[in-house]
Amino acid sequence: MEAYFDLSVLTYGAPIFFKGALATITFCVVATLFGFPLGTLIALCRFSKLRILRGFALAFVEPFRNTPFLVQAFLIYFGLAQLGIRMSPVVAGAIILTIYSSALFAEAIRGGILSVPRGQMESARAVGMPYATAMRRIVFPQMLGYMAPASTNVIITLIKDSAALAVITVPELAMAAQTVMGDTFRPVEAYLIAAVVYWLITTGTGAGISYVANRMDTLRKIRLSQSSTGRVGQ
């Protein structure tokens, strides 16, 4: 039995972990940048007058929210391969994580829209603003203030769940741990280091978002405000 931490794993694995961490961060940034606007569209569909759009949005969001990302990644990657659509693991990983991200953001954004008092939209429509203008100018800026905590949750979920991309051999942080373990035969050290790096990334991200959110003017103004009768949407 060995109860010590073999430091040589750290010195050997440092460059591998560094590359893996960079890849994980890049994947999550990409998934956030594309997933947020996609999620916004899906969330808007949930409020559509058209039943088909509402149904589509719900049918899209629910499976992704209610099944493990690991299973989704497997199914999409190998399912597409079976249909003859072959992509490199990196491209496939980015696409799969983006789809997942858009489903998670859709729910967070829906919650954000619902938390904007209903009268905000109503007074915008009453002066003659088209729906889209009212959404863009009145509801969205306030929604962003309300949804900072929910967005943080989504992004942290993305960072953690992206580890599952290792199953389709995407070279990210969990994959790096696997590689280092294989090279050194030290699984505990390898995964302990990975855990610490994940933890640094998630807490760093959380702290970063709340720093930005606290400095965001809109948020401060909404916090100050007291009116909250009724909500936009149904």
Place this chain on the structure above:
Amino acid sequence: MSGTPIVNLRAVCKSFGDLQVLKSVDLQVKLGEKICIVGPSGSGKSTLLRCINLLEEPNSGQLDVAGTHMDFEPGSARKFSEKEVNRLRQSVGMVFQSFNLWNHMTALQNVMEAPIQIKGVPKAQAAESAQMLLQRVGLGNKSSSYPSQLSGGQQQRVAIARALAMDPKIMLFDEPTSALDPELVGEVLDVMEKLADDGMTMLVVTHEMGFAVEVADRVIFMDHGAILEDCVPSSFFHQPKTERAKQFLARLLGRNARLQTPVE
């Protein structure tokens, strides 16, 4: 100009599910007229106002508002576009009981927003007109305050300025003072009175009887989704024709009297 009808409702009906809230309402408002609408809670006053700017869509009837004509037939698809609705709303200002100022914007931005976004007015020009409107409602020095930094009375005055910024032909007020602390009611009524003096056409749901007597050309009494009385304020308050109006007034005046003479 006065004498031209700016609003004309004929046989307007509105239901929410099984509940019939407006039962064939006819109403004509001439340019420059000031009308107060009173009636018990749930009688359909808000719904009537909201049908005029199409925040609620009537189930049947005909509507003429500021030159736009619309027919509503039960069961048939609407025959007008979203664009027409938005155009109609631009000539109809609305003031809500709960103000509904946009929380993330200053008073000035609240007033500038619609002209910039909807009419494409250049920013500098919109700001200048907005500042003038804020001065008109007595808030020239509050232009950079956010709604949360204003009292209820100030917020409602900004809301009036915001509605005026679109240069409406008629203003709808839905109980504009009933969310306010009593000491703030006066400042809002003063602004509304000034607006009336300037010749604005106004449709006001209110239980401020003093305002109705001072300002209104007509008082409309609604009950259970119908207009039961439509006459000059003095005859409504002194000789209500219907039993329901008498009961309503007795309750209202009784409450006011009780407020004035402390109970032993």
